[in-house]
Amino acid sequence: xxxxxxxxxxxxxxDQDTAEWWEGTKRHKFLVRQCKQCGHKWFPPFxxxxxxxxxxxxxxETAGKGVIHSYVVVTQPILAAFVTAVPYVVGLIELDDCHxxxxxxxxxxxxxxxxxxxxxxxxxxxxxxxPTGDPNFIMPRWKICGTASNTWKFTE
Amino acid sequence: xxxxxxxxxxxxxxxTRFMKASNRTPLSMACEAVKKAMDDAGLTAREVxxxxxxxxxxxxxxxxxxxxxxIRINYGSVAYSGGSTTEALTAHAIGLIEGGYCNTVAIFxxxxxxxxxxxxxxxxxxxxxxxxxEGDAQFYMxxxxxTPAQHFAPSAMRYLHDFGASTKSFAEVASAFRYHAGLNPKxxxxxxxxxxxxxxxxxxxxxxxxxxxxLETDVASAFIVTSRERAYDLRQPPVFILGGSxxxxxxxxxxxxxxxxxxxxxxxxxxxxxxGMSGIRPEDIDxxxxxxxxxxxxILQLEAYxxxxxxxxxxxxxxxxxRIDHELPTNLxxxxxxxxxxxxxxxxxxxxxxxxxxxxxxxxGWAEGRHTYDRQAGCRQVRRARFGASLGWGTETRGxxxxxxxxxA
Ligand SMILES: [Zn+2]
Numbered sequence: 001x002x003x004x005x006x007x008x009x010x011x012x013x014x015d016q017d018t019a020e021w022w023e024g025t026k027r028h029k030f031l032v033r034q035c036k037q038c039g040h041k042w043f044p045p046f047x048x049x050x051x052x053x054x055x056x057x058x059x060x061e062t063a064g065k066g067v068i069h070s071y072v073v074v075t076q077p078i079l080a081a082f083v084t085a086v087p088y089v090v091g092l093i094e095l096d097d098c099h100x101x102x103x104x105x106x107x108x109x110x111x112x113x114x115x116x117x118x119x120x121x122x123x124x125x126x127x128x129x130x131p132t133g134d135p136n137f138i139m140p141r142w143k144i145c146g147t148a149s150n151t152w153k154f155t156e
Numbered sequence: 157x158x159x160x161x162x163x164x165x166x167x168x169x170x171x172t173r174f175m176k177a178s179n180r181t182p183l184s185m186a187c188e189a190v191k192k193a194m195d196d197a198g199l200t201a202r203e204v205x206x207x208x209x210x211x212x213x214x215x216x217x218x219x220x221x222x223x224x225x226x227i228r229i230n231y232g233s234v235a236y237s238g239g240s241t242t243e244a245l246t247a248h249a250i251g252l253i254e255g256g257y258c259n260t261v262a263i264f265x266x267x268x269x270x271x272x273x274x275x276x277x278x279x280x281x282x283x284x285x286x287x288x289x290e291g292d293a294q295f296y297m298x299x300x301x302x303t304p305a306q307h308f309a310p311s312a313m314r315y316l317h318d319f320g321a322s323t324k325s326f327a328e329v330a331s332a333f334r335y336h337a338g339l340n341p342k343x344x345x346x347x348x349x350x351x352x353x354x355x356x357x358x359x360x361x362x363x364x365x366x367x368x369x370x371l372e373t374d375v376a377s378a379f380i381v382t383s384r385e386r387a388y389d390l391r392q393p394p395v396f397i398l399g400g401s402x403x404x405x406x407x408x409x410x411x412x413x414x415x416x417x418x419x420x421x422x423x424x425x426x427x428x429x430x431x432g433m434s435g436i437r438p439e440d441i442d443x444x445x446x447x448x449x450x451x452x453x454x455i456l457q458l459e460a461y462x463x464x465x466x467x468x469x470x471x472x473x474x475x476x477x478x479r480i481d482h483e484l485p486t487n488l489x490x491x492x493x494x495x496x497x498x499x500x501x502x503x504x505x506x507x508x509x510x511x512x513x514x515x516x517x518x519x520x521g522w523a524e525g526r527h528t529y530d531r532q533a534g535c536r537q538v539r540r541a542r543f544g545a546s547l548g549w550g551t552e553t554r555g556x557x558x559x560x561x562x563x564x565a
Contacts, residue, residue: 010298013290022294044295044411070317072309073362074300079287082300090301092310092413109310109413111299116362121317139298152317154363156355 002088002115007132007139009081017047020059025138028129032098032106034060041098043108051100064127065145066093069107073116073154088112089119091142113143122151158399158433164250165387165394166560168197168262169505171377174344174496177271178374183216185376186266187224193262193378198391204380206231206258208248210241210499214273215266230258239447240403240422240548241265242500243556247402249381259382265499266376274372275304292410304449304551305361305369311418311552312363312452318417318467323363325470326451327354330367330493332478333448337490339480339517339536344371345494368451370492377501379508393563395511398543399433400558401426409553419467422555423460423547430461434559438463440543443510444478444486445503447549448493454478454486457547461557480531485538488515500548504558507544511562513537 014022021044024031034041035049036056048055071091077083089112098106112119113128124146129138170192172178172185186209194204204227207218211234218232231252235241242265249261269275289297296302315321331351337343349367357367387394404426408414415421431437438461446454455469463484464472478486489495489506496502509515513525518534521527527537542565548556 005300007298009287011288012294012298013288014294015290018294042414044292046410050408070310070314072301072306072313073359074306075359075361077300078303078306079297079300081287081298085300088300090299090306090310092314104416107413109296109299109301111301121314154313154316156323156363 120151168193168380189376189378240550240556264378321470337494373496421552443544
């Protein structure tokens with residue numbers, strides 16, 4: 001397990017485009033934006049549909065499962081909140097149930113609960129929600145939830 | 157060909173020293189860089205009538221530079237943006253002069269990139285205090301995903317995965333540019349670097365090691381754009397602007413990780429326009445600058461602009477291909493990786509100097525264009541320098557480029 005993240009050292013400022021997304025995390029929901037006109041789904045919650053320009057939008061609650069598309073292993077901390085967390089892995093996760101309009105899977109970034117040794121491209125992951133110490137913010141993290149036959153790991 | 161191909165020139169270049177700690181204001185450094193570029197061109201303050209710059213809340217306003225140097229400007233503005241703005245402001249300058257708004261434009265970037273505001277939010281001397289996650293930072297800061305190294309690393313990781321490449325290709329890039337820095341008295345890092353030196357350097361954000369990252373630097377650099385007709389009267393051989401990309405964005409312009417594939421970075425969307433407008437081809441380029449925020453950004457841009465096919469750059473850079481006296485001399489100043497990080501302006505300046513045949517190296521006659529081509533003796537001038545290019549990089553989602561030719565081509 002990576003070390004603790006000190007969320008008290010990050011001051012999150014929701015705005016009118018994002019407040020509902022943060023509300024969702026409090027109910028352990030990982031939301032993505034969905035266009036009511038064409039069904040396109042995207043993250044983060046930009047306020048218009050990039051496929052049809054509609055601003056008639058809703059939220060889609062994903063099952064929070066996906067596959068690691070790529071990742072970075074951060075070994076040098078930059079933010080104060082992450083000094084005790086290094087080394088940690090940020091995964092780029094393709095969500096199983098969120099397609100963009102062209103069929104491509106919607107991609108999100110998130111901090112893995114797993115160590116570098118366990119992470120590999122192609123592994124299935126699921127979202128978990130962890131407290132931050134501030135009841136107004138619950139943070140999504142991702143953890144490996146199975147195996148896969150065709151995985152790739154950076155071994156240098 | 158572009159409507160304005162060959163009508164505008166870069167006529168003056170200048171910069172401060174590349175420093176680890178300037179102990180100076182961005183204003184003072186900007187004045188020095190602009191003054192040196194004017195002196196280089198043989199222009200007086202009365203003959204420059206526009207100044208533009210770019211910054212990220214870390215520099216000085218053009219009005220201050222104009223006032224300090226006694227330049228009355230017919231146009232001045234500051235763009236709030238990063239790496240690929242150098243070439244963008246060159247395109248702005250051409251449009252402004254063509255439209256009759258001004259005659260001669262000085263473009264500068266001045267920053268204490270190491271002792272002042274550092275990229276990615278790192279404070280001088282270490283990690284930052286509590287951070288405000290607002291705007292789109294709400295969705296990367298709480299994941300510990302903020303710096304350029306962290307943002308580009310997953311793309312690099314996926315590239316290695318997709319093409320079976322190794323980071324030895326990154327080492328080839330770093331080592332070639334360091335060799336050039338050894339021939340550049342201005343460069344911050346001049347000691348030779350082997351492939352093994354690179355591979356032994358510590359990890360920053362895997363797959364990037366320390367020697368994959370550019371040098372945070374305190375520096376100001378500047379160049380001057382004017383019309384061909386004015387350029388003929390000035391001190392230096394003019395370097396002609398053939399064309400380029402002012403600032404092209406990829407399909408998902410804001411979010412790096414939303415793009416379909418790493419190799420679909422901005423340059424891929426600019427390539428056809430760039431070469432069509434310039435009237436030359438990648439194989440015509442004698443001197444190349446590529447925005448090397450990281451070694452990997454060189455790999456991607458070689459592919460994006462057609463110097464090799466997608467997926468081939470890791471192989472393409474092997475065997476010293478990017479070194480002077482080899483097939484594609486690239487970042488002859490040492491680039492951001494070894495000369496110092498000047499946000500792209502100094503990369504243009506190097507191409508200009510090479511195309512004038514006046515690389516400021518250790519040859520006693522360099523200022524008159526007399527070079528020995530003796531690398532052991534510190535000559536950095538390429539023998540044949542007819543066409544050059546500077547490829548600018550903001551993130552993978554935004555890029556720019558400038559295609560130049562020498563007066564003798
Ligand atoms: Zn839509």
